[in-house]
Amino acid sequence: MYDISIKGGLCLVGDEFTRANIGIQGNRIAYVGREDIRGEVEIMADKKLVVPGLFNAHTHLAMTVLRGYVEDMPLMEWLRRVWEIEARLTPKDIYWGSILGILEMIKTGTTAFSDMYFHMDEVARAVGESGMRAVLSYGMIEKGDEEKGRNELETGTEFIKEWDGAFSGRIKAVFGPHAPYTCSPGFLMKVKERAEELDTLIHIHVAETKHEFEEIKQKYGKTPVKFLDDMGFLSKRVIIAHAVWVENEEIRILKKRGVSVVHNPVSNLKLASGIARVREMLRAGVNVCLGTDGAASNNTYNMFEEIKLASLLQKVATTRADALKAADVLKMATRNGYVAYGIEGGELKEGMLADIILLDAKSFNYLPLYNPLYSIVYAGYGCEVTHVIVDGELIMDDRNVLTIDEEKVVDRVESTVSDLIEGLRPRG
Ligand code: NI
Numbered sequence: 001m002y003d004i005s006i007k008g009g010l011c012l013v014g015d016e017f018t019r020a021n022i023g024i025q026g027n028r029i030a031y032v033g034r035e036d037i038r039g040e041v042e043i044m045a046d047k048k049l050v051v052p053g054l055f056n057a058h059t060h061l062a063m064t065v066l067r068g069y070v071e072d073m074p075l076m077e078w079l080r081r082v083w084e085i086e087a088r089l090t091p092k093d094i095y096w097g098s099i100l101g102i103l104e105m106i107k108t109g110t111t112a113f114s115d116m117y118f119h120m121d122e123v124a125r126a127v128g129e130s131g132m133r134a135v136l137s138y139g140m141i142e143k144g145d146e147e148k149g150r151n152e153l154e155t156g157t158e159f160i161k162e163w164d165g166a167f168s169g170r171i172k173a174v175f176g177p178h179a180p181y182t183c184s185p186g187f188l189m190k191v192k193e194r195a196e197e198l199d200t201l202i203h204i205h206v207a208e209t210k211h212e213f214e215e216i217k218q219k220y221g222k223t224p225v226k227f228l229d230d231m232g233f234l235s236k237r238v239i240i241a242h243a244v245w246v247e248n249e250e251i252r253i254l255k256k257r258g259v260s261v262v263h264n265p266v267s268n269l270k271l272a273s274g275i276a277r278v279r280e281m282l283r284a285g286v287n288v289c290l291g292t293d294g295a296a297s298n299n300t301y302n303m304f305e306e307i308k309l310a311s312l313l314q315k316v317a318t319t320r321a322d323a324l325k326a327a328d329v330l331k332m333a334t335r336n337g338y339v340a341y342g343i344e345g346g347e348l349k350e351g352m353l354a355d356i357i358l359l360d361a362k363s364f365n366y367l368p369l370y371n372p373l374y375s376i377v378y379a380g381y382g383c384e385v386t387h388v389i390v391d392g393e394l395i396m397d398d399r400n401v402l403t404i405d406e407e408k409v410v411d412r413v414e415s416t417v418s419d420l421i422e423g424l425r426p427r428g
Helices: 061-066 075-086 091-107 120-130 146-163 185-198 210-220 224-230 248-257 265-270 278-283 303-318 326-333 335-340 372-379 406-422
Strands: 002-013 016-025 028-033 039-044 048-052 054-059 110-117 133-140 171-177 202-206 238-242 260-263 288-290 356-360 385-390 393-397
Touching (some): 002 356, 016 048, 054 238, 054 260, 054 288, 061 091, 061 110, 091 393, 091 406, 110 120, 110 385, 185 202, 202 224, 210 224, 248 278, 265 303, 303 372, 326 372
Parallel strands (some): 002 048, 202 238
Antiparallel strands (some): 016 028, 356 385, 385 393
């Protein structure tokens, strides 16, 4: 008798969809096969697709409260307005913004995410309550100021010590130096040393925009990835968000050092950053995963949008319709995220963590279901997600999110945002 059995679904096992039963014991997948199995909780899945949960590998979760606040502006002006309001965010805003973001993620099939922001205790609390899995980092900005650097590193370290492994291991806490243009080389190397001491990872933005590429080149005489490698920063511990502006030699460096890359197609389009060279990176053997980035530059946490766009962008950028195939992009959205962050999940295989989603195989947008893979990748909305299991716990059952009170979220988000905006009105 398993804790949960998922019966008769069309399951993505390896690269193929096959009819199978899945048994979950504790937080792990204990059985995948054709034997008739029983569970304390049984989910009839004969009309479902069963796939590994999606991993959103780069977010600033609480930016949900800024969603739609400022749009259609040149990047620098947009950033100025975003920073102005970000400076006013209270722990309460961060908490409710995080719960709202997690609600959206659960409903669209995400089982794990990697977040970098501030007031991270509130994000951790939201993760704990919602049943989600997350990699969390306090976003450190030092700007060459030694004292600020010491304080930032201390805050980042304290966060890791307090939260790493919390909620039976659902939280993994790591370092999050913001970027090479907001952190000096000296500071980045201190972060690297500390990450080695604590045996943890580093999540950082690198080579997002042409502006950054030129700025680093001008300041240090090298392009961003090469600059980081020459100082000895890059290793398997490092996960870089974006890598839009990378040269051929830098792709080889990423592979050689075992660095994972998070591709954020919607954000890169919306902020007009460019198209990352995903096909080349994958062909070179770099582990590339997918993310949404923050809700202010996306504006959703729906991974199905990223999946489809990631594939389409490579096709148009290379004028090859086979540039990024459905199976590969789905792997980017699942397995590769888990691999990047060293978490044993993202596959329907015995021994893996039980992070699993069920999709309605009869959903209007999937029909006719010639090949489930193509329906998921090219016709997915997110509305077809019916069940979500994280760490062996059912957190969405037949589209009901069991861990979050939706009405309360709507109410609290609206009131917290009205306080926030109220404060912005000029006085007098
Ligand atoms: Ni970002």
